[in-house]
Amino acid sequence: MNLPRALGASRTVRATAALAGVLLVASACASSGTADAADEATSEAAGDDAPATVVVEHAQGETEVDVDPQKIYTFDFAALSVLDALGVEVAGVPKQNVPEAYAQYASDEDVQDIGTLFEPDYELVAAEQPDLIIVAGRSSEAYPQLSEIAPTIDLSNDWETFHDSVVANAQALAPVFDAQDEVDALVADLDAAVAGVQEQAESAGTALVVLTSGGEVTAYGPGSRFGFLHDSLGLTPAVEDVEAATHGEAVSFEFLLETDPDWLFVVDRDAATGEGTQNAEQVLDNEVVHRTSAWQEDQVVYLDPTTWYIINGGVPTLTAMAEEVGAALEGTA
Numbered sequence: 022m023n024l025p026r027a028l029g030a031s032r033t034v035r036a037t038a039a040l041a042g043v044l045l046v047a048s049a050c051a052s053s054g055t056a057d058a059a060d061e062a063t064s065e066a067a068g069d070d071a072p073a074t075v076v077v078e079h080a081q082g083e084t085e086v087d088v089d090p091q092k093i094y095t096f097d098f099a100a101l102s103v104l105d106a107l108g109v110e111v112a113g114v115p116k117q118n119v120p121e122a123y124a125q126y127a128s129d130e131d132v133q134d135i136g137t138l139f140e141p142d143y144e145l146v147a148a149e150q151p152d153l154i155i156v157a158g159r160s161s162e163a164y165p166q167l168s169e170i171a172p173t174i175d176l177s178n179d180w181e182t183f184h185d186s187v188v189a190n191a192q193a194l195a196p197v198f199d200a201q202d203e204v205d206a207l208v209a210d211l212d213a214a215v216a217g218v219q220e221q222a223e224s225a226g227t228a229l230v231v232l233t234s235g236g237e238v239t240a241y242g243p244g245s246r247f248g249f250l251h252d253s254l255g256l257t258p259a260v261e262d263v264e265a266a267t268h269g270e271a272v273s274f275e276f277l278l279e280t281d282p283d284w285l286f287v288v289d290r291d292a293a294t295g296e297g298t299q300n301a302e303q304v305l306d307n308e309v310v311h312r313t314s315a316w317q318e319d320q321v322v323y324l325d326p327t328t329w330y331i332i333n334g335g336v337p338t339l340t341a342m343a344e345e346v347g348a349a350l351e352g353t354a
Contacts, residue, residue, distance in 0.1 A: 075196045080157075080175040081164050086197055087172070090152030094135050097157035098123070099334030100176050103191050106207055106337045107200050113151065118294070120327045146170055153197070157190075157334070178334045181244045184215075184253040191336045207336045214343035215253055221350040222255040226283030229259040229315075232269050232330070233301040234290035239269030240276070247329065249339070250286060254346055259283075274309040285315035286322045286346070293326035322349045 074085050094113035095101050098120055104111055105123060113133035114126045126132050133149060136142035138159040146154070147170050154173040156164050167173045176193065179186040188208055195204040230247040232239050241247040242263030251258045259282035263270050277285070287305065291297030301323055305316075315321050325345060332338045 077174050077193050080177040084172050084174050092151040093153045094151040095155040096160035097155055098332045100155045102335035102337045107203050183249050187334050187339050211336050211340045214340045218343050218347040219255040225350050227259040228256040228284040229282040230286045232288045232290050233304045235297055236299050240272045241269045278309050278313055281314050284320045288324050288329045289326045293330040
């Protein structure tokens with residue numbers, strides 16, 4: 022009589038245990054579902070918290086810009102160099118004199134020809150209604166009119182703080198395209214290139230940057246359009262008091278001989294613009310220049326005119342400029 026009770030009790034225990042297991046599994050599933058729902062809600066909340074616009078500080082004030090704008094027009098090739106490096110699609114550029122490195126923008130029929138570096142095609146821009154317009158330097162005077170059409174930012178460089186302003190302009194674009202890590206990587210490459218040239222410059226001697234145009238020569242010093250050579254790369258100026266004008270200070274061949282730099286860096290404006298009849302090599306190939314130390318030591322360097330004159334800005338471009346000078350100085354450190 023006791024045995025059946027024992028068996029009944031055993032069955033009751035097993036049934037109770039099974040029921041507890043079912044309840045535990047159900048509880049776990051419910052908890053998991055609740056956690057998943059919570060995670061999804063948190064994710065959605067984070068998405069909701071992401072800003073739809075950012076305020077960009079630039080050379081002519083502040084502009085509220087959509088995050089990740091889809092239709093971007095740039096009148097500045099320096100900005101184009103940054104956008105291209107970030108993999109950002111550009112919908113409009115001035116197709117005249119597009120640098121060879123960015124020739125695909127000139128040939129792409131889907132990219133609008135939005136005017137020139139100096140004069141926008143206002144009618145076309147107004148009709149197309151871009152999400153973001155970028156001006157700088159040559160096109161900066163068009164800012165007031167363009168800003169009435171669409172959000173516009175001016176990424177002009179400051180020659181006196183050229184290096185820093187180029188970096189600041191890239192950093193200004195980072196939040197617009199959620200590309201902070203990518204911009205930081207570009208800046209790190211620039212810093213490395215500059216540091217390498219600075220080391221070489223310590224034993225390189227003096228240097229002078231000149232621009233040739235229409236057979237004439239103009240010189241540049243620290244704080245000027247090409248002052249990057251001295252201010253950031255560290256080459257000792259052959260002369261300190263050169264007028265910091267946009268197109269430099271007009272100088273004679275005799276000035277070059279009297280200044281007698283160890284290195285003469287030359288920017289050929291006519292080659293950059295496709296104008297003129299004499300290239301820089303022809304202009305400087307004369308008896309007076311032949312007597313300079315730079316000529317005699319084969320240390321006359323003809324810089325890439327497009328990089329230095331047409332673009333002359335943008336972190337990737339500045340890196341290329343530093344690397345070009347570094348290659349010229351190779352072996353002097």
